[in-house]
Structure formats: structure tokens, C-alpha cells
Amino acid sequence: MSLVLEALLLQIPSTIIGLYVVFLLQRRDMPLAPAIKYGAVLGTFVTAFRLLPVSFSLHVPVVTITMLLLARYVASSRWSMSLFATLVVQLLGFTGEGLIAMPLLAKAGIGPADFAASPVMLALGGWISNIPLLVLLSGLLFARRKANAVARR
Amino acid sequence: MQWPDANEKVIWIACGVMLFAWALIATGWVGGGSSLLNDWANLQLGPEQVRVAIEMAALVFVAALLAWMFYALGLAELRKQAAKELEHRRSLEEAYQGTLQALTAALDLRDDETYGHSRRVSGYSLLIGRRMGLPETELQTLAWGALLHDLGKIGIRDDILLKPGPLTSEERAAMNEHVVIGHQLVESVPFLARTAAMVRHHHERYDGTGYPDRLTGEEIPILARIFTVADSFDAMTSPRPYRAHPRTFPEAIEIIRAGVGVQFCPRVVSEFLRVPVEEWERIRAESLGPVQEMDVLVGRSGGAPAEPQMSLHDPLTHTYNQVAWEAKAKRPAARGNALGTIVAVRPTGLGGARRMHGQAAVDRILADLGTRLRQVGLEVYRLDGDQFFLWFPAQEWGEESDRRLEVVLGYFCQYWCHLSRDLAVNWGVAGATDATRDLAELAEQAVAYGRERKAGCSGLAGA
Numbered sequence: 001m002s003l004v005l006e007a008l009l010l011q012i013p014s015t016i017i018g019l020y021v022v023f024l025l026q027r028r029d030m031p032l033a034p035a036i037k038y039g040a041v042l043g044t045f046v047t048a049f050r051l052l053p054v055s056f057s058l059h060v061p062v063v064t065i066t067m068l069l070l071a072r073y074v075a076s077s078r079w080s081m082s083l084f085a086t087l088v089v090q091l092l093g094f095t096g097e098g099l100i101a102m103p104l105l106a107k108a109g110i111g112p113a114d115f116a117a118s119p120v121m122l123a124l125g126g127w128i129s130n131i132p133l134l135v136l137l138s139g140l141l142f143a144r145r146k147a148n149a150v151a152r153r
Numbered sequence: 154m155q156w157p158d159a160n161e162k163v164i165w166i167a168c169g170v171m172l173f174a175w176a177l178i179a180t181g182w183v184g185g186g187s188s189l190l191n192d193w194a195n196l197q198l199g200p201e202q203v204r205v206a207i208e209m210a211a212l213v214f215v216a217a218l219l220a221w222m223f224y225a226l227g228l229a230e231l232r233k234q235a236a237k238e239l240e241h242r243r244s245l246e247e248a249y250q251g252t253l254q255a256l257t258a259a260l261d262l263r264d265d266e267t268y269g270h271s272r273r274v275s276g277y278s279l280l281i282g283r284r285m286g287l288p289e290t291e292l293q294t295l296a297w298g299a300l301l302h303d304l305g306k307i308g309i310r311d312d313i314l315l316k317p318g319p320l321t322s323e324e325r326a327a328m329n330e331h332v333v334i335g336h337q338l339v340e341s342v343p344f345l346a347r348t349a350a351m352v353r354h355h356h357e358r359y360d361g362t363g364y365p366d367r368l369t370g371e372e373i374p375i376l377a378r379i380f381t382v383a384d385s386f387d388a389m390t391s392p393r394p395y396r397a398h399p400r401t402f403p404e405a406i407e408i409i410r411a412g413v414g415v416q417f418c419p420r421v422v423s424e425f426l427r428v429p430v431e432e433w434e435r436i437r438a439e440s441l442g443p444v445q446e447m448d449v450l451v452g453r454s455g456g457a458p459a460e461p462q463m464s465l466h467d468p469l470t471h472t473y474n475q476v477a478w479e480a481k482a483k484r485p486a487a488r489g490n491a492l493g494t495i496v497a498v499r500p501t502g503l504g505g506a507r508r509m510h511g512q513a514a515v516d517r518i519l520a521d522l523g524t525r526l527r528q529v530g531l532e533v534y535r536l537d538g539d540q541f542f543l544w545f546p547a548q549e550w551g552e553e554s555d556r557r558l559e560v561v562l563g564y565f566c567q568y569w570c571h572l573s574r575d576l577a578v579n580w581g582v583a584g585a586t587d588a589t590r591d592l593a594e595l596a597e598q599a600v601a602y603g604r605e606r607k608a609g610c611s612g613l614a615g616a
Contacts, residue, residue: 091171096179103207
């Protein structure tokens with residue numbers, strides 16, 4: 001049950017946002033629908049993948065490669081740009097975890113045991129880590145809106 | 154819609170920076186000896202681990218920032234290049250447009266058809282083309298081809314091109330060569346080469362009886378088939394020297410419908426028939442305004458009165474000026490120039506208004522006269538300060554126009570007589586029913602007749 005909650009509260013929406021940012025970095029008119037479709041599948045897959053008896057962080061390269069392929073073929077982008085966008089999204093995730101979530105939670109005295117116990121806490125930590133990604137997403141959406149307004153003029 | 158693409162090399166460098174940072178962290182070279190792959194599973198969130206995590210994240214952040222800088226630098230360079238290219242393309246497009254207009258103007262000065270015709274046909278063709286779902290590049294070719302369709306007439310001898318009567322079979326054959334000449338001309342200009350097929354085949358007929366290649370049905374390029382319908386439609390609905398009254402839009406549409414499969418492509422006509430008459434009228438109205446100057450130069454009037462333009466324009470009265478009149482008068486009588494009526498109008502008694510109220514008052518009077526005359530005639534010219542000529546093409550002058558002018562001039566005098574009791578307008582009419590009359594001679598006659606008819610503050614006088 002906690003896995004389902006984790007997937008619904010954190011993994012799936014985070015993957016959708018990450019994928020949408022990757023797509024938006026390729027094409028500014030990219031619709032949200034493909035990101036939702038592929039993001040939901042990928043988010044579910046990641047949650048399931050982490051149950052496997054493999055190294056904890058092995059899901060990171062798997063997700064990166066999947067996102068790279070999706071950017072290349074769904075957004076019809078170049079390999080270089082697909083890789084660039086995927087790396088930016090992944091590294092922003094790490095930055096969020098290391099520079100924002102971890103210090104904040106450590107200061108609040110929340111340990112890993114608390115995370116494991118509650119999917120809601122896990123989701124909370126995850127969303128704090130997503131802050132840099134959300135900032136980039138807002139920037140991209142704002143830039144798209146501005147570009148569209150200029151194009152309509 | 155793409156973001157402006159940064160330089161490919163720069164993106165790869167940016168990716169390399171990020172991957173390198175990632176590799177450093179993952180293999181434990183940075184982050185206090187911890188390896189992401191091995192240690193994260195057992196991560197204990199003590200002060201040391203938090204320090205390691207912050208250190209790793211800071212490295213990632215710096216790497217991402219560096220990568221982003223590389224990307225942005227490449228992007229800025231590319232944007233500069235794109236802006237330059239855009240400017241270059243705009244100036245090229247302006248040059249193309251100028252060349253096209255010059256070509257069309259040169260053609261229209263020789264040919265009897267008006268520049269308005271080219272503009273209208275271009276508009277009609279585009280309307281049909283859009284409804285048929287042609288892509289934008291094809292539509293542009295269609296528009297340019299429509300403007301240039303008769304370019305080859307430049308190569309036809311004057312005695313054939315300007316012959317007022319019917320052509321002999323040899324002359325007809327020579328005339329038909331204009332499509333081949335036009336094809337050769339546009340083919341040699343790179344930016345016009347796409348219109349070559351359309352220029353060559355715009356006289357082909359759907360049943361194969363056209364020229365020059367006697368193509369049938371779908372063998373005729375689609376742009377040429379669209380153009381044929383638009384051209385015939387405009388020819389029927391526009392005034393011509395040999396036809397006093399053009400056909401109405403519904404009449405012309407019926408004729409086009411009757412020509413399906415014989416002269417016209419059924420697919421094109423089926424789209425053509427779906428266009429409401431208001432759309433045709435809109436395009437016709439749009440094509441009138443800015444082309445009046447060209448119409449004056451070639452001595453034709455295209456319909457509703459419009460403001461003359463630029464150097465042919467009298468800024469005070471908003472009528473055509475002496476230059477325009479001289480250009481018109483030079484035009485050969487053989488091209489229907491003298492088949493029409495001239496009305497000479499000259500206000501008198503302006504001296505009194507000038508003495509009493511100054512030149513500004515006289516200017517206001519003349520400006521008002523110009524405005525009122527433009528309500529009566531399609532082409533109004535102002536010469537020698539206060540001499541006005543109105544030109545009416547064949548059969549457009551009649552009792553109705555005469556009465557209207559009389560009323561307009563009567564009102565004009567009554568309106569302004571408070572500035573000068575002597576204000577009056579002399580006006581005379583001279584018309585030609587054969588094409589041999591010289592325009593200047595006709596104008597002199599109108600001025601002479603003008604001494605006999607007069608409208609003034611006290612009413613009308615004269616014959």
C-alpha cells in the first residue's frame with residue numbers, strides 16, 4: 001500500500017514533471033499529454049524497479065536512459081539536446097536533494113527511519129528535492145508564454 | 154515550434170561537463186569518499202553524511218551551471234546569426250517584391266489589361282488555392298505566378314499586342330507565343346523559377362484544346378488550372394474597352410460552371426463554386442485602392458473611385474495631378490484611351506475670395522471642389538491651378554451623370570458663395586465615339602464648351 005502511495009504521491013508526478021521539462025527543453029510547443037502518458041508509465045516502473053535486489057541508485061541511470069530515448073523519439077529532438085536536457089533534469093534532482101532537502105530535513109531532525117516509515121514523509125522530502133526542477137519548469141512555461149505572445153503580435 | 158537551437162558542439166561539451174561531474178560523484182572521487190552506487194543504500198543521515206551530500210550537490214550544481222553557461226553562450230551566438238539571417242532574408246524579400254512589381258508595371262504599360270487585373274486574379278487564385286488546402290509555398294508560387302502570368306507579352310510586337318481589331322491566324326500564333334516567352338523569362342530567374350510551369354500552362358484547357366502543349370486534364374499543373382478559373386472569372390467581371398458592362402458575379406459563376414470539363418478543372422470549379430459572392434467582392438474591393446496610380450498610367454479605371462497615390466497625386470485636392478494627366482494623354486489612342494468622355498470644370502471668381510480672405514480660403518474651396526468631383530467621376534485631374542478634368546470611360550457618361558454633376562456644382566457654389574459672391578464654375582463636356590480622337594484635343598473641346606455652361610451663386614446658366 002505504501003508503495004502505491006509513494007508512486008502516486010511522488011514517483012509518478014515527479015517523473016511527469018521531469019519528463020515535461022525535458023520535452024519543453026526540446027520544443028516549446030510540446031503538449032503535456034505525452035509527458036503524462038510516458039511519465040506515468042516510467043514513474044510506475046521506477047517504483048517497481050526499486051523493489052528489485054539491485055543497488056539502490058541503479059534506477060537513476062535507467063531513468064536517465066529512458067528519458068533520453070523518450071526525448072529523442074517523442075519530441076523528435078537531436079541526440080545532443082536530448083542528452084543535455086535529461087542530464088539537466090537529473091542533476092537538478094540531485095542538487096535539490098543535496099542542497100535543499102537533506103540540510104532542511106537534517107535540521108528538522110528527521111532521519112531515514114522516519115522516511116521509510118511513512119510514504120507521506122517520503123513524498124514530502126521528494127517534493128522539497130523537486131524545487132529546482134519546478135523553478136525551471138515555471139521559467140520554461142513563462143518563456144513559452146512570452147514567445148507565443150510575441151508570435152501572435 | 155523549436156527553441157533556437159544552440160551549436161551542436163557546445164551542447165556536447167555541456168553534456169560532457171555534466172557527465173564528468175556525475176562520474177566523479179558516482180565513483181566516489183568527490184563527496185568524502187562515498188560512492189553513490191555503493192553507499193547510498195546504507196546512508197545514515199548524520200552530520201557527516203549531510204556534509205557529503207551538500208558537497209556532492211554543490212559539485213552537481215556547479216557542473217549544471219557550467220553546462221548551462223556553455224549552452225547559453227552557443228545559443229547567444231546562434232541568435233545573433235539568426236537575427237542577421239532574418240534581416241538579410243527580409244531585404245531579399247523586399248527586393249523580390251520590388252522586382253515583381255517593376256516587372257508587372259512594365260508589362261501593364263504595354264498591355265491593355267490593368268495592374269488591378271493581376272492583383273485581383275492573384276487574390277482570386279489564392280482564395281481558391283487556400284480552400285483546396287495547398288501548402289503555403291505553393292500558395293506563394295500561385296500568387297507570384299498570377300502576377301506574372303502575361304510577362305511573355307513583353308516579347309510580342311506592338312502591332313499585334315495593341316491591335317484593336319481581331320487577329321489573323323498568324324498574328325494569333327505569334328500572340329500565343331507569349332506563354333513560351335514568359336516561361337523562358339521566369340525560368341531564368343531563380344526566385345521565380347517555381348512559377349514557370351504556371352506561366353507556361355495558364356492557357357491550357359481541360360479538354361486539351363489549349364496552348365502551348367495541348368495538355369489535358371490532370372496533366373495541366375494544378376496551379377495553372379486554378380489560375381485559369383480565376384483569370385476567366387476576372388475577365389468576365391471587369392470592364393473592357395470592347396465591353397461596356399461587365400458581367401455580374403452570379404452570371405460569371407454560371408458561365409464557369411458551364412465550362413467544367415471543357416475549359417476548367419472540375420475539382421477547382423467545385424471549390425470555386427463553394428466561395429460566397431461576398432468573398433469575391435471583398436477581394437475585388439481590396440485590389441482597387443493602391444493600384445489606381447498604375448491604372449492612371451495605363452489609362453484605365455478599375456471601378457470605385459480611390460485616392461490617387463504619390464507623385465501622381467495632388468495633395469491639396471486629393472485628385473490626380475498634371476503629371477498623371479500627361480501620362481494618360483500620351484497613351485496611344487488605339488488602346489481605347491479616346492473612347493470616353495471628358496468633363497472640363499473650372500471655378501471662376503476665386504480672385505475675390507483670395508483678396509478678401511487670403512490664399513488659405515481659396516485652397517479650402519479647391520480642396521472641397523476636388524472632393525465633390527471625386528464623388529461624381531472615377532478619375533479626376535487638377536491642372537493649371539484651378540482647371541479640373543473628369544474622365545469617364547466609354548458609355549459611363551450619360552444624362553444621369555450630367556444631372557448629378559450639375560447638382561454637385563450647384564451645391565458647391567451655394568456653399569462657398571459667402572466667401573465670394575462672384576464664385577462660379579464653368580463646365581463643359583466633350584465625348585468621342587471613335588478611337589481616332591486625341592485626348593488633348595478632346596480636352597480642349599471640353600474647355601471650350603465649358604464657357605457655355607455655368608453654375609454660380611445665383612443658380613445655373615447656359616445650355
